[in-house]
Structure formats: C-alpha cells, structure tokens
Amino acid sequence: xxxxxxxxxxxxxxxxxxxxxxxxxxxxxxxxxxxxxxxxxxxxxxxxxxxxxxxxxxxxxxxxxxxxxxxxxxxxxxxxxxxxxxxxxxxxxxxxxxxxxxxxxxxxxxxxxxxxxxxxxxxxxxxxxxxxxxxxxxxxxxxxxxxxxxxxxxxxxxxxxxxxxxxxxxxxxxxxxxxxxxxxxxxxxxxxxxxxxxxxxxxxxxxxxxxxxxxxxxxxxxxxxxxxxxxxxxxxxxxxxxxxxxxxxxxxxxxxxxxxxxxxxxxxxxxxxxxxxxxxxxxxxxxxxxxxxxxxxxxxxxxxxxxxxxxxxxxxxxxxxxxxxxxxxxxxxxxxxxxxxxxxxxxxxxxxxxxxxxx
Amino acid sequence: xxxxxxxxxxxxxxxxxxxxxxxxxxxxxxxxxxxxxxxxxxxxxxxxxxxxxxxxxxxxxxxxxxxxxxxxxxxxxxxxxxxxxxxxxxxxxxxxxxxxxxxxxxxxxxxxxxxxxxxxxxxxxxxxxxxxxxxxxxxxxxxxxxxxxxxxxxxxxxxxxxxxxxxxxxxxxxxxxxxxxxxxxxxxxxxxxxxxxxxxxxxxxxxxxxxxxxxxxxxxxxxxxxxxxxxxxxxxxxxxxxxxxxxxxxxxxxxxxxxxxxxxxxxxxxxxxxxxxxxxxxxxxxxxxxxxxxxxxxxxxxxxxxxxxxxxxxxxxxxxxxxxxxxxxxxxxxxxxxxxxxxxxxxxxxxxxxxxxxx
Numbered sequence: 001x002x003x004x005x006x007x008x009x010x011x012x013x014x015x016x017x018x019x020x021x022x023x024x025x026x027x028x029x030x031x032x033x034x035x036x037x038x039x040x041x042x043x044x045x046x047x048x049x050x051x052x053x054x055x056x057x058x059x060x061x062x063x064x065x066x067x068x069x070x071x072x073x074x075x076x077x078x079x080x081x082x083x084x085x086x087x088x089x090x091x092x093x094x095x096x097x098x099x100x101x102x103x104x105x106x107x108x109x110x111x112x113x114x115x116x117x118x119x120x121x122x123x124x125x126x127x128x129x130x131x132x133x134x135x136x137x138x139x140x141x142x143x144x145x146x147x148x149x150x151x152x153x154x155x156x157x158x159x160x161x162x163x164x165x166x167x168x169x170x171x172x173x174x175x176x177x178x179x180x181x182x183x184x185x186x187x188x189x190x191x192x193x194x195x196x197x198x199x200x201x202x203x204x205x206x207x208x209x210x211x212x213x214x215x216x217x218x219x220x221x222x223x224x225x226x227x228x229x230x231x232x233x234x235x236x237x238x239x240x241x242x243x244x245x246x247x248x249x250x251x252x253x254x255x256x257x258x259x260x261x262x263x264x265x266x267x268x269x270x271x272x273x274x275x276x277x278x279x280x281x282x283x284x285x286x287x288x289x290x291x292x293x294x295x296x297x298x299x300x301x302x303x304x305x306x307x308x309x310x311x312x313x314x315x316x317x318x319x320x321x322x323x324x325x326x327x328x329x330x331x332x333x334x335x336x337x338x339x340x341x342x343x344x345x346x347x348x349x350x351x352x353x354x355x356x357x358x359x
Numbered sequence: 360x361x362x363x364x365x366x367x368x369x370x371x372x373x374x375x376x377x378x379x380x381x382x383x384x385x386x387x388x389x390x391x392x393x394x395x396x397x398x399x400x401x402x403x404x405x406x407x408x409x410x411x412x413x414x415x416x417x418x419x420x421x422x423x424x425x426x427x428x429x430x431x432x433x434x435x436x437x438x439x440x441x442x443x444x445x446x447x448x449x450x451x452x453x454x455x456x457x458x459x460x461x462x463x464x465x466x467x468x469x470x471x472x473x474x475x476x477x478x479x480x481x482x483x484x485x486x487x488x489x490x491x492x493x494x495x496x497x498x499x500x501x502x503x504x505x506x507x508x509x510x511x512x513x514x515x516x517x518x519x520x521x522x523x524x525x526x527x528x529x530x531x532x533x534x535x536x537x538x539x540x541x542x543x544x545x546x547x548x549x550x551x552x553x554x555x556x557x558x559x560x561x562x563x564x565x566x567x568x569x570x571x572x573x574x575x576x577x578x579x580x581x582x583x584x585x586x587x588x589x590x591x592x593x594x595x596x597x598x599x600x601x602x603x604x605x606x607x608x609x610x611x612x613x614x615x616x617x618x619x620x621x622x623x624x625x626x627x628x629x630x631x632x633x634x635x636x637x638x639x640x641x642x643x644x645x646x647x648x649x650x651x652x653x654x655x656x657x658x659x660x661x662x663x664x665x666x667x668x669x670x671x672x673x674x675x676x677x678x679x680x681x682x683x684x685x686x687x688x689x690x691x692x693x694x695x696x697x698x699x700x701x702x703x704x705x706x707x708x709x710x711x712x713x714x715x716x717x718x
Contacts, residue, residue: 050627051627053623053624053627169560169561169563171560171565171566173565173566173570174566201528201530201562201581202528202561202562203560203561203562204528206530206581206584206585207530207532207533207585207588207589208588208589208627208628209624209627210588210620210621210624210625210627210628211532211584211585211588211589213620213624214584214588214613214616214617214620215580215581215584217612217616218577218580218581221574221577222560222565222574222577225565225570225573225574226565226566226570229566229567229569229570229573230566230567230570247616249612249615249616250609250612250616252612253576253608253609253611253612254573256608256651256653257573257576257606257608257609257651258573259651260649260651260652261569261572261573262569263652264412264681265412265568265569265572266569268409268410268412268567268568268569269567269569290619292615292616292618292619293619293622294615298664301660301664305657305660322623
C-alpha cells in the first residue's frame with residue numbers, strides 16, 4: 001500500500017530474523033549435546049503444521065542467499081539486501097531458531113544448551129561482525145534456573161538489548177518468571193515477546209495458517225493483560241516489554257477494555273496501582289509489522305485511540321514473506337516528527353543499550 | 360458514565376439470564392438421570408475457579424428474589440425489576456445452566472438429557488408465561504447427534520429464536536458442527552455464542568477473574584475468525600451468529616486484520632468468496648454489554664471503524680453484576696435513529712422469529 005516516500009535514514013529496525021543452520025551450532029555445543037545432533041539421528045522439530053503461506057515458505061523468495069542457503073543465514077547478503085539500501089542505523093536480531101528451544105518440553109537441559117550455543121553463535125557471527133546489529137538473549141522458558149544463568153552469562157554483552165522470552169503454557173504474570181525478570185532488569189535488558197506458539201483455543205493450532213496468522217495478536221493480548229493484572233510492573237518497575245510482530249491495531253481495544261475492568265474489579269487485584277492503559281504506555285512498546293494497509297486517517301485514528309505516539313516502533317520483519325518496507329509500509333503524509341519517532345527515536349528510548357546519540 | 364436519557368420503550372433486550380434451580384429440572388428428566396440427581400449425591404459443577412467479582416457473586420445484589428432464591432430464578436420478580444420498568448418489547452433468554460451441559464465431557468447422555476429438560480422447563484416457565492420472552496435452544500456440543508435431535512424437538516417452538524452453541528475445544532468452523540448448523544438453518548434459528556469457557560491460553564483459567572473477564576472477547580475473536588476462514592457461511596448462507604456478552608469494541612481490529620490476511624493469503628482458503636469484514640456485516644451481530652464507558656465521540660469512532668451501524672444490538676445482561684441499563688449505558692447525544700436500531704430494530708431484523716411489526 002501507500003505511495004513511495006523518501007528513503008529512510010537512521011532506521012532502527014526492531015525485528016530482523018537471522019537464521020542458524022543447525023550444523024553451525026556444533027562448535028558451540030558441549031558433549032553430550034553435540035553428539036546427539038551428529039550421531040543420534042537428530043531431527044529438527046517442525047514449527048508449524050501448515051502448508052507454507054508463500055512460495056518460499058515463510059520467507060521472501062528473493063531473500064534466499066545466492067549460494068542456495070535459506071533466507072537470513074548470511075550476514076553479507078543481509079547487509080546487501082536490507083541494511084545498506086535502507087540506511088539502517090541499527091537492527092535488533094530476534095532469531096529464528098526453528099523451533100525455539102522452548103518447544104522441547106521434555107528435555108530441559110538440551111533446550112538450555114541449544115539456547116546457549118545459539119547466543120554464542122549470534123555474538124560471533126552477527127553482533128561482533130556488524131556494528132549496526134544488536135541481539136536478543138535466547139533462553140529456554142521451561143528451565144528458569146538455566147535461563148537466569150544464560151542471562152547472567154551473555155546479558156552483559158554490550159550489544160545484547162533484550163531477553164527473548166518464549167511463550168509457554170504458563171502466562172508471563174506468573175511468579176514462575178520472576179527470577180527471569182529480575183535477571184533482565186539487573187542487566188538493563190528489556191523483555192521481547194515474539195509469538196512462538198498457537199495463540200488460540202486450548203493450545204491447539206487452528207486448521208489454516210490464515211487463521212493462526214490473523215489471531216497472533218491474541219497471544220499478545222493474553223500476555224499484556226496477564227502481566228499487568230498480576231502486578232509484574234509494580235514488582236519490577238524498570239521492566240519493559242517489546243511486543244514483536246503482533247502489530248498494534250489491537251491495542252486501543254485492549255486499553256479500553258482493561259481500564260474498564262480495572263474500574264469495576266480492581267478490588268480483586270489491589271497490587272495494581274495504576275490504570276492499565278497508563279502502564280501500557282509506560283512499560284510496553286509495539287513493533288509495527290505486520291502493518292495492515294491503512295489510510296493516513298485510519299492510521300492516525302488508531303494512534304489517537306492509543307493515546308500516545310510514543311509506543312509504536314517500526315520493524316521490517318526481514319526476511320519473512322510479509323516484510324514491511326520502511327519506505328512503503330507507512331501511509332504517506334504522516335507528520336515527519338512522528339515518522340522519525342516510529343523509525344528510530346521510540347526504539348532508541350526503549351532500549352537503553354542502543355546508541356543514545358543519533359548517528 | 361453517561362447522563363440519564365429518556366426511558367426506552369420498545370426495547371429488544373438480547374441477553375437476559377434466567378436461572379434454574381436444579382430441583383426444578385427433576386419433573387422434566389427421565390430415569391436414570393433423575394435418580395442420579397436425587398439419589399446419587401449429584402454435585403453441581405462449579406463454573407469458575409475465582410472469588411466472585413461482586414458482593415452477590417456474578418449477580419446484582421438487588422436482583423436476589425425477595426424470598427431468598429438466587430437472581431434470575433423468578434419470572435414475577437424479573438417482570439417487576441427488569442421487563443416492566445424498562446419497557447421491554449422483547450427479551451431473549453440466554454440461560455444460566457451452571458455449568459452449561461457442555462462442560463460434562465465424560466457423560467454425553469446426561470449432558471443431553473439436562474439440556475433437554477432445561478429446554479422444556481424454559482418453555483413452560485418462561486416462554487409460555489410472558490409473551491415478551493423468547494428462548495434459546497440449549498444443546499450439548501459434545502453430542503452433536505443429540506444436539507440435532509434437540510433442535511428438531513424444540514426448535515420449532517414459535518418463541519425459540521436461536522441455538523445457544525456451547526464452546527468446546529473444537530472451534531466452530533470445524534465440519535464437526537455442520538449437522539448442528541444445518542438443523543438450525545432448517546428451523547430459521549440463529550446461532551448464539553455466549554462464552555462458557557476460559558478464553559485464554561491452553562484452555563487454562565488465568566489467575567484472576569479480572570483477567571478472564573478482560574479477555575472474554577478473545578473467545579469471540581477465535582470463533583469469528585474460524586467460522587469465516589473455514590467457509591461456514593458459503594456452506595450455510597442463511598446462518599447468522601449473535602455474539603453475546605463479548606461487546607463490540609474489538610470488532611474494528613478483527614475486521615481490519617482479517618481483511619489484510621484475506622488479501623495476502625486467500626490462496627489458502629479458496630472457498631472463502633468474500634472479504635471477511637463484509638461477511639461480518641452480513642452474518643454477525645454483536646450485543647453491547649459489557650459496554651465500556653465511552654464518550655459519544657469515542658463510541659461513534661468505533662462504529663465508524665466497523666463500517667456499519669446495523670450490527671450492534673443492545674443487551675442488559677440482567678441480572679449480572681455488570682448489568683447495563685438501557686437508559687444509562689449508552690453515551691448521551693447519539694442520533695435517535697441509531698439508538699432505535701441498537702435498542703430494537705437491529706435485533707428484530709436479526710431474529711426472524713421476533714415480532715416483525717413494531718408494537
């Protein structure tokens with residue numbers, strides 16, 4: 001949608017998916033984990049039970065590396081296709097460990113070992129090789145003690161900006177996650193939420209990808225609501241959460257609904273000290289992709305209903321099939337200051353470890 | 360919220376909860392079901408695992424029957440407190456069989472027997488005793504053959520206007536439900552959706568009532584999306600669904616999201632022949648309660664985003680704790696024609712078995 005606008009410079013892209021080939025993790029894995037992959041007929045788990053949405057699966061067809069490797073596996077090609085032409089000042093890597101370590105419910109130690117190897121691989125191959133790239137600490141949620149150890153181990157890296165907390169059957173407001181939040185807060189890391197689960201109905205996948213993809217924001221609504229009403233931000237006042245790849249057009253509904261419930265039912269959750277919509281504005285940020293096609297009027301109406309133009313941050317979701325271009329995805333005619341916020345300044349404020357002077 | 364407006368006459372109230380005392384079902388139950396209740400230490404299942412939201416549980420404290428019986432159990436008191444003072448032209452009963460028959464997963468026959476007894480009790484004690492009251496056919500979703508028999512048995516009653524389809528772990532777009540939709544369509548019955556389940560996250564209840572209550576619309580979003588993308592309305596073109604007690608402020612988000620997904624991914628669901636937002640406008644209606652407090656401007660903004668003022672129908676949710684008054688819940692200053700639609704004409708069009716001439 002939208003007409004072409006001027007090339008964006010100084011972009012801070014809050015959702016870029018680098019991808020690992022499993023064999024690249026081997027040098028980073030201790031035994032016996034390495035041996036399980038090399039010698040024991042290791043089969044990578046399949047993430048989704050669907051026919052893929054596009055000709056190149058979940059990826060842009062043109063993002064396949066020229067040597068034939070899958071999209072997102074090669075830094076040089078990512079620089080050429082994404083970072084250089086779009087004038088990225090910074091990009092946050094959000095991974096594509098497919099599946100996330102959290103899906104191995106029965107084998108906590110292997111899940112934690114894989115997350116750990118992945119983080120080392122990410123630092124060596126991406127964060128240390130392009131100054132524009134920043135990272136996400138991958139952890140296995142089913143092993144909170146291992147997750148805390150991993151945050152302590154790599155969270156101090158100057159370019160690790162957030163902990164990517166996997167979704168599981170326990171919602172994030174549960175005290176189960178307190179040690180993880182405590183470790184994140186200690187290292188000035190934000191929490192990143194990227195759906196990695198079936199968001200709907202009894203934890204089952206719906207019949208079609210189009211349904212699952214439509215309802216991704218439901219997984220986001222569940223977590224926002226649960227975090228707020230379980231008092232997580234009263235306990236961890238510096239914690240902030242980036243809601244990645246869920247868009248933002250559901251937020252006005254959720255704010256309005258939570259505020260009304262808070263007015264009616266706050267006696268049940270006396271630890272919640274603030275109107276939920278205020279907490280959203282203070283502790284959450286939402287990445288734009290996948291941006292629905294909207295006119296300027298429609299776009300601004302949603303922003304108006306959110307009551308803030310400071311909690312929406314642009315993301316490309318490169319190299320996925322529904323990639324949003326920084327020069328084409330936003331409706332034309334938006335105010336320059338607001339566009340600048342979405343393209344860089346909101347993310348810069350959100351992640352304290354990003355360069356704090358515009359380059 | 361909202362200032363008092365003039366008394367509403369000719370109201371069609373699309374969500375009124377009558378309640379049964381289990382012993383009242385005994386005369387309507389065959390053996391052995393009756394004996395299970397009278398002789399076998401029958402324990403009524405508990406619907407929700409929470410401390411109740413208000414001093415009278417889920418009910419208005421002043422709705423308790425003066426003789427001490429729970430709210431919603433007495434027609435005379437309902438007439439005095441709800442139907443007469445508010446000038447109801449009609450009210451749709453949506454039940455409070457607590458729990459719904461569908462929650463007895465292991466005992467299909469008993470669930471169907473209870474639904475059947477309930478329908479007979481509903482006809483004798485409510486539909487046949489007040490000309491203003493219309494009914495919902497209760498069925499047990501885990502027993503589709505029994506459900507069809509029940510629709511055939513009581514769906515021909517002139518005052519049964521819809522089938523109240525319980526929620527279960529199978530979403531409504533699944534072919535599992537086709538026999539039920541076929542039977543409903545045959546008898547000119549609409550489908551009513553009233554949440555009776557934990558709407559979020561792996562079928563588990565969240566920790567607090569306030570979370571569950573905030574996320575009720577999620578259960579509605581799941582079903583709307585699933586019904587549309589599974590092609591139910593192409594197969595049953597006369598089927599319509601009333602979304603009860605989920606409000607409507609989530610609908611703009613859902614329409615926009617589904618339309619975008621349809622544009623991007625329709626190749627996956629070629630049986631879907633129409634833009635989802637158009638299907639919503641043609642096949643769905645949304646009851647207002649629980650209405651968030653909104654200004655006229657905010658209210659109209661949401662209606663504008665829905666693209667229709669003809670798919671929202673007023674409901675009181677009597678006798679629940681968060682009852683909406685027809686004279687107080689809507690923001691003041693709305694256009695009279697639009698108010699008249701919400702208060703009666705939209706419901707009248709939606710349910711063909713309601714009186715079709717305004718009385």
